[in-house]
Amino acid sequence: MEIVFIGSGSLATHLALALKEKGVTVKQVFSRTKSNAAKLAEKLDCSYTTDLSEIYDKADIYFYALKDSAFHKTLKSFDLPDAIHVHTGGSIPMSEFDGIARKYGVFYPLQTFSKEKEVDFSQIPICIEAVDSETQRILFDLANLLNSKTFLISSEQRKKLHLAAVFACNFSNYMYDISSLILEDIGVGFEILHPLILETALKVQSVTPFKAQTGPAVRFDDKIIKNHLNMLKNRRDLKKIYKLISKDIHKRHKKI
Amino acid sequence: MEIVFIGSGSLATHLALALKEKGVTVKQVFSRTKSNAAKLAEKLDCSYTTDLSEIYDKADIYFYALKDSAFHKTLKSFDLPDAIHVHTGGSIPMSEFDGIARKYGVFYPLQTFSKEKEVDFSQIPICIEAVDSETQRILFDLANLLNSKTFLISSEQRKKLHLAAVFACNFSNYMYDISSLILEDIGVGFEILHPLILETALKVQSVTPFKAQTGPAVRFDDKIIKNHLNMLKNRRDLKKIYKLISKDIHKRHKKI
Numbered sequence: 233m234e235i236v237f238i239g240s241g242s243l244a245t246h247l248a249l250a251l252k253e254k255g256v257t258v259k260q261v262f263s264r265t266k267s268n269a270a271k272l273a274e275k276l277d278c279s280y281t282t283d284l285s286e287i288y289d290k291a292d293i294y295f296y297a298l299k300d301s302a303f304h305k306t307l308k309s310f311d312l313p314d315a316i317h318v319h320t321g322g323s324i325p326m327s328e329f330d331g332i333a334r335k336y337g338v339f340y341p342l343q344t345f346s347k348e349k350e351v352d353f354s355q356i357p358i359c360i361e362a363v364d365s366e367t368q369r370i371l372f373d374l375a376n377l378l379n380s381k382t383f384l385i386s387s388e389q390r391k392k393l394h395l396a397a398v399f400a401c402n403f404s405n406y407m408y409d410i411s412s413l414i415l416e417d418i419g420v421g422f423e424i425l426h427p428l429i430l431e432t433a434l435k436v437q438s439v440t441p442f443k444a445q446t447g448p449a450v451r452f453d454d455k456i457i458k459n460h461l462n463m464l465k466n467r468r469d470l471k472k473i474y475k476l477i478s479k480d481i482h483k484r485h486k487k488i
Numbered sequence: 489m490e491i492v493f494i495g496s497g498s499l500a501t502h503l504a505l506a507l508k509e510k511g512v513t514v515k516q517v518f519s520r521t522k523s524n525a526a527k528l529a530e531k532l533d534c535s536y537t538t539d540l541s542e543i544y545d546k547a548d549i550y551f552y553a554l555k556d557s558a559f560h561k562t563l564k565s566f567d568l569p570d571a572i573h574v575h576t577g578g579s580i581p582m583s584e585f586d587g588i589a590r591k592y593g594v595f596y597p598l599q600t601f602s603k604e605k606e607v608d609f610s611q612i613p614i615c616i617e618a619v620d621s622e623t624q625r626i627l628f629d630l631a632n633l634l635n636s637k638t639f640l641i642s643s644e645q646r647k648k649l650h651l652a653a654v655f656a657c658n659f660s661n662y663m664y665d666i667s668s669l670i671l672e673d674i675g676v677g678f679e680i681l682h683p684l685i686l687e688t689a690l691k692v693q694s695v696t697p698f699k700a701q702t703g704p705a706v707r708f709d710d711k712i713i714k715n716h717l718n719m720l721k722n723r724r725d726l727k728k729i730y731k732l733i734s735k736d737i738h739k740r741h742k743k744i
Contacts, residue, residue: 300711383676399667400664402704406697408692409740415648425652428598433685436664439602440668448654
């Protein structure tokens with residue numbers, strides 16, 4: 233099985249390296265950014281190109297790991313209808329491949345990747361969708377090769393899953409960021425919050441976030457909430473966020 | 489050294505047990521709720537009372553682990569001016585002890601506690617404040633006995649630290665909760681997000697949340713944001729939260 237990677241970002245890097253380690257042949261890397269393409273190709277011990285017309289045309293699978301906007305541009309100038317085409321994005325419907333190829337699917341690892349940090353694919357859920365059962369089987373085989381947990385997720389489900397991931401990852405990270413801003417004000421290093429942040433994330437591995445919810449907003453402790461809003465009086469944006477989330481937490485917990 | 493615990497909630501339970509394990513004598517537990525008091529006293533192999541007038545009056549330290557409102561009520565009907573009085577709350581200033589005792593302080597473990605889950609105090613930062621250096625030394629000694637990391641934090645700093653903790657813990661947990669609501673809609677179990685949530689929390693143990701920030705809001709990917717808002721059109725509250733946080737993330741990352 234020969235694979236070409238379209239893209240050389242964090243996801244492409246980790247996924248390509250993990251597949252290669254399991255014996256899959258990564259034949260070539262394509263990226264518009266030469267330095268990134270070269271770097272990943274070196275790690276994979278394969279060739280690379282920055283020119284779409286030079287893409288190796290005999291691969292079995294073309295893996296797209298690109299930003300959404302780049303994905304559309306690349307796809308249009310690509311003409312290999314006999315191979316399997318697979319994208320890795322949370323918010324791109326599988327139907328984007330309609331008319332481009334006969335065999336296609338989605339292989340979406342639900343995780344946040346950084347280039348520097350090692351990745352253990354056995355801990356990552358892979359969301360799979362495919363146009364036919366043979367392609368589906370191939371994608372499941374690849375995920376199983378990585379010892380990943382696999383989920384059959386439709387395009388319709390995947391776009392909501394991606395929305396859920398924005399809350400669970402991007403927005404929770406922004407809550408950490410706000411807390412780091414508040415700590416700057418009092419000259420205390422962010423590391424004082426490390427254990428609390430980790431424990432908050434560990435808790436919901438075994439109980440629901442609804443059950444894990446604590447804090448002044450659940451019981452709508454008026455006095456503490458007022459004090460907190462008062463401390464945020466010079467930070468209008470943060471005050472708005474504090475108010476809105478507190479109100480919402482309270483509403484959710486009063487309801488039941 | 490003899491200690492009395494005022495309160496029998498999660499924090500009181502874990503802290504009292506951890507201290508006992510290190511050889512400290514917990515003499516008595518006071519709680520308004522008889523069943524809780526009895527349960528904790530049994531674990532500690534000590535006596536308990538639900539009557540303030542029956543509190544053991546020869547202890548060296550009285551540890552208050554109560555909700556803020558209960559703290560004030562209890563404090564007023566308490567007359568042991570010669571012992572050390574210590575509260576464990578994030579948002580109560582130390583000065584609340586003024587006129588109640590001569591020796592007092594704060595011992596605030598910055599962590600979220602659940603009764604069922606074991607606690608490793610060596611991983612918990614303890615924020616200490618004391619009215620004099622001798623009391624401060626005693627509180628540092630207790631924290632060191634637990635192998636905790638210690639921080640000298642003033643009441644002024646502590647109230648902002650508590651605010652930061654609300655964002656880092658309570659509000660990030662609410663982001664998880666929202667994501668669980670979205671998953672319910674598509675019939676996918678919350679465990680699909682476990683690895684993502686854990687990795688998001690692990691990331692900020694080594695890089696700042698500012699550097700770790702990813703997602704459509706950072707680059708203000710209009711198309712994805714519009715799609716997400718559209719999916720939330722029947723959930724006005726969530727839509728408001730999504731919009732406000734996305735706008736704020738974008739502003740923060742554009743600035744620099």
